[in-house]
Amino acid sequence: MSINIQEIIKEYQSKIGDTGSTNVQVALLTARIRHLTKHFKTHKKDHHSRRGLLHLVSQRKKLLTYLRGNNKTAYSKLISHLELRK
Incomplete structure (x- = not known):
């Protein structure tokens, strides 16, 4: 199984070309963490x-x-979308 980085970036970017925002970074880290957990x-x-x-x-x-x-609404939306906390 490999991580499809481009799909994750497209899903969480706020505008075209956004690869370094906090949302994108957290989503990429979450994908890598889940991949290593399976490993x-x-x-x-x-x-x-x-x-x-x-x-x-x-x-x-x-x-x-x-x-x-800095942004509680983006935080709560990201947490629920990534299913990090119950």
Whole structure:
């Protein structure tokens, strides 16, 4: 399984050419985190990649904290669309 980056960017961009906004970054990180989570179901002892996963989760958390502070409506819409919190 590979991550289709272009589809994710098209779905979450606010305007054409927007690849670095917080929404796009969080969506891409979420896709990578989900991909690595599936990887760990079969490769339980891959501790080097697990360290990378923890870094991605930390980076996503920082971006979500920033988004929550600056734009609460975009934050709540993104959280519900990505199904991150219940």
